[in-house]
Amino acid sequence: MLFQVGGQGTRPTFFEMAAAQQLPSSLRAALTYSLGVFALRRPFIHKILDYEDEFFALLMLVLETHSLRTTDASFAESLYGLRRRGVKIKLKKSNFTCRFSPCKPSGRLNEECFICYILQVVLPYLKSKLQSIYNKEREATLQASLWGDSDERFDGYIGGSNNSFGSGDSSDIEASARARWIKRLQKTVGACYPWLHAGTEGLSFAYQLLYLLDATGFYSQGLHALGIHVCRATGQELMDTSSRISKIRSRERERLRGSPWLKAIQGGLLSCAYAVLDYAQTGLIAAVFFFKMMEWWYQSAEERMSAPTVYPPPPPPPPPKVAKEGIPLPPDRTLCPLCLQKRANPSVLAVSGFVFCYTCIFKYASQYKRCPVTLMPATVDQIRRLFHDV
Numbered sequence: 001m002l003f004q005v006g007g008q009g010t011r012p013t014f015f016e017m018a019a020a021q022q023l024p025s026s027l028r029a030a031l032t033y034s035l036g037v038f039a040l041r042r043p044f045i046h047k048i049l050d051y052e053d054e055f056f057a058l059l060m061l062v063l064e065t066h067s068l069r070t071t072d073a074s075f076a077e078s079l080y081g082l083r084r085r086g087v088k089i090k091l092k093k094s095n096f097t098c099r100f101s102p103c104k105p106s107g108r109l110n111e112e113c114f115i116c117y118i119l120q121v122v123l124p125y126l127k128s129k130l131q132s133i134y135n136k137e138r139e140a141t142l143q144a145s146l147w148g149d150s151d152e153r154f155d156g157y158i159g160g161s162n163n164s165f166g167s168g169d170s171s172d173i174e175a176s177a178r179a180r181w182i183k184r185l186q187k188t189v190g191a192c193y194p195w196l197h198a199g200t201e202g203l204s205f206a207y208q209l210l211y212l213l214d215a216t217g218f219y220s221q222g223l224h225a226l227g228i229h230v231c232r233a234t235g236q237e238l239m240d241t242s243s244r245i246s247k248i249r250s251r252e253r254e255r256l257r258g259s260p261w262l263k264a265i266q267g268g269l270l271s272c273a274y275a276v277l278d279y280a281q282t283g284l285i286a287a288v289f290f291f292k293m294m295e296w297w298y299q300s301a302e303e304r305m306s307a308p309t310v311y312p313p314p315p316p317p318p319p320p321k322v323a324k325e326g327i328p329l330p331p332d333r334t335l336c337p338l339c340l341q342k343r344a345n346p347s348v349l350a351v352s353g354f355v356f357c358y359t360c361i362f363k364y365a366s367q368y369k370r371c372p373v374t375l376m377p378a379t380v381d382q383i384r385r386l387f388h389d390v
Contacts, residue, residue: 010231014212016080017219023076028056057125064120070245074120083233119222130193137190249274320352323375336360337373350382
């Protein structure tokens, strides 16, 4: 069940369905990143990023319309070679027949496709908007808890300005009422959205778990509501899809009206639109791969350019000078400057670097709080034991 990746049978594996479901979100993230890269050179692209939800919903509407009209599947499902089939239970027989026809004989979409649009385009768009409103409400709540409500801090100033200018204008009253209504709506969304999100995600997880355990043939609650099973496309279905696409396009070319040059222009535009739609799947995936490769290329180049150069270590600082009032150093470097005997338990004073007997320097630093040679301030905490004498 878990390793049915070879494509045997008509039932898709859990991994195929999960990949098809995650494709729109991955595609959106890649497109947002690509537009952000272009916006660094072309600032007017920021206008598209300001309406990111609307732009992506319009793009998915075009792709889903073309995919449902031609392949009997959504855009992500057709990319993985899957097809949708409606489940109709027969009373006389114990088996079921699969049939799903998103288009009428005239090439127009039926009511099932409009429900698919609601499930795949409208609901994700509304979910994204609710998520953004919820995030803004959380930020406002956090800011109010830390710094206080901005409306309360400026109430006295606003009230004073209204009193100085006389009676309030009707437009100001309407604006304030509208602002209160929007704020109330944001608070409602902030309170209800977590429960709604948890409920939908929990239901989706339950369907996915049941599908993984072969307890149901529906991967999501939307497919269950439509009564649609997702199956692998056979060779005959692929041939039927190609013939259906050619019939629809020939019928659309026959409906062209006007002079010959106008028909030629319209035919060229249709051919360009068909080419874009035919290669939209591979083109989008190739674009994502291309931008990711360019990101890696430029990132590695910047890392190479900004890599720190290896320089030789700097020379050590000069030794501290011996103070005139300090203890003079003995000519033999192995003797302790304090007791003038062979050093026992040699220890260095970190502030000056001179080596003494541990007992001698400990007593001197405890009493005078300084180095005996340089007279620099020092404490017993700056004494370090040496395991090899110099």
